[in-house]
Amino acid sequence: MMCYLSELMHSKYAYYVGGSYLTAAVSFLWLFYRVKSSQYHIQLFLKKWLKQPHE
């Protein structure tokens, strides 16, 4: 695998291929963060809300 990686890194298309996979990784990580942070905030809100006395 390292041999393939080295070959790919020296290819004239390395920046285009690397850029594409990097963009995909960043997009997916951002979406993952967005989902997880919204889950965290709603859970925090609900914990507070459910502790309050309701009629």
Add this chain to the structure above:
Amino acid sequence: MLNFLYAWGAPKTFYHYSKVLSKGFGIVAILALLFGWVWGLFYSPADYQQGDSVRIMYIHVPAAFLSLSIYAFMATCALVTLVWRIKIAGLLLKSAALVGLVMTLLALVTGSLWGKPTWGAWWVWDARLTGELILLFIYAGLLALDNTLGDNPASDKIVAIICWIGLLDLPIIHYSVQWWNTLHQGSSILVMAKPKIHASMLYPLLCSLLGMLCFAGWAILSLTQVALLKREYRQQWVKTLEFK
């Protein structure tokens, strides 16, 4: 069918089933993405004309496919919202818009990165590319509209109607390579025909597609669960939930 829709669309039922389903999607997504991307990057062969730049395909094609599929899914949710008034469908529609926007942006960026070494240009005003750019604006417009109107059932209906108007762009994008003489190539994989690409490239592509599809499914379901809790937090079934 209708009974199934109403039963599955009940907030409490949907919340519990989607929790299990989203976990499954998440696990499959991680495995298939790792497998598909490593296979595509290191083990699939380079193209005899395009060289290593063909490896961009393993991201670009699934992202483009998902950008259209997610919109088709949103249009189905819009129909269910407007005709049968199932509120989960409205929430699914809004959650899918963000994921669709990310996929469309990814398809455009990777397409541009693939276009430069193969066509010699980052961007051309080709029918397929322009259609995809319009789709990006439609996704952004729907999200902006949702943010402006706020979270309520009335806004679900307005977003659903606008979503149906935007549906016009889908056949234009899909058939653009057949209707017009475009720089963008035609489809290599069709449901009803034999694929035009070799198995050594087809399998990592399908693996990557499965991973991205499951990731999108995980994100849509998780965002819908959050939206559902935001809207229903006063209801009795939410009070019975346990949060760690």
